[in-house]
Amino acid sequence: MLFHFSEDNSIETFVPKEKQNRLDFPAVVWAIDEEHEFTYYFPRDCPRIVCRRDEATTDEHLQLFFNNTIANTIVTVESDWYTRISKQTIFRYCFNDEGFELFDKTAGYFISRQIVKPKSIEKYDNLIESLIRKGIELRFTTNLNPLREAILASDFKGFGIHRFNNAKKP
Template sequence: MHLHPPKPRLFHISEQPGISIFTPRPSPSHFDNITGNLVFAINDQLLHNYLLPRDCPRVTFYAGANTTDADKQRFMGNTTASHVVAVESGWYQRIKETTLYCYEFLSDDFVLIDECAGYYVSYKPALPIAVTVIDDIMAALLSRNIELRFMPSLICIAEAVRDSSLQFSLIRMRNAKG
């Protein structure tokens, strides 16, 4: 008897309500293993990385299997959260005022392309099976065992995290303030 791992719950976060079909599009980022237009989805474990306004820069990280004790202590030593999401203080008001729509997909047509980031892709159109309105982003984030950090600038922490042994995502950093 073969035991199959449970299928992941997959989501797409948007500021646009009422999307009835997600059509494959060019990837906004380069991935060596992407060969055409696609639909992106994020798994439930890392959904918090996207529970923010689309253009909001963020540094997200967590301790992985190969994270050193020194890096765990340096970046996460004083938190009981499993993940950290750092955003710029200047985004506070926009985060408070933004409504997000969390679309859920069946995972059948999706394949994992980045385990660290929780990214899945499909080359086929995807129909949402459910949508959840998120009108309190901070409450949604803080219900997920993460530490939300507001910082004047993300530049230094982004560099430090990138050079560490942590698992991380640097998202929309082109919008970060110096």
């Protein structure tokens, strides 16, 4: 089973589209696997940084990005988004795997070049509680730039940066 998250609960058919920030990429329908779906428990435009600990995480990375926590996954967002996250309702569209191909194993992304009809749709409220139930540590900061710069200056690979164009300027 694969998923697509949206603030819109009226999508009956997913038609392949080009990504606005990747015009050189073909039109596709994007989906995510269950392991990584938590990265979309946010309002669509919410900037966020996801750090995931795994066997390749070095002691240096643990000290830099996982200091004083036992959590394997940390999502950091800017404090200004707290109210929007806590009040947001999103919808999880469920797809059969058929017709999808793995695009990025680390992020759990799949793509389809075909029109896709969802099998079902589920309403998600209480996004912060949903993250907590999945064991995700949610952190708030006044500005994401210092964390982003620290990650990009390191050789840490267990991260994802989402919608950063909406983050505050340094």
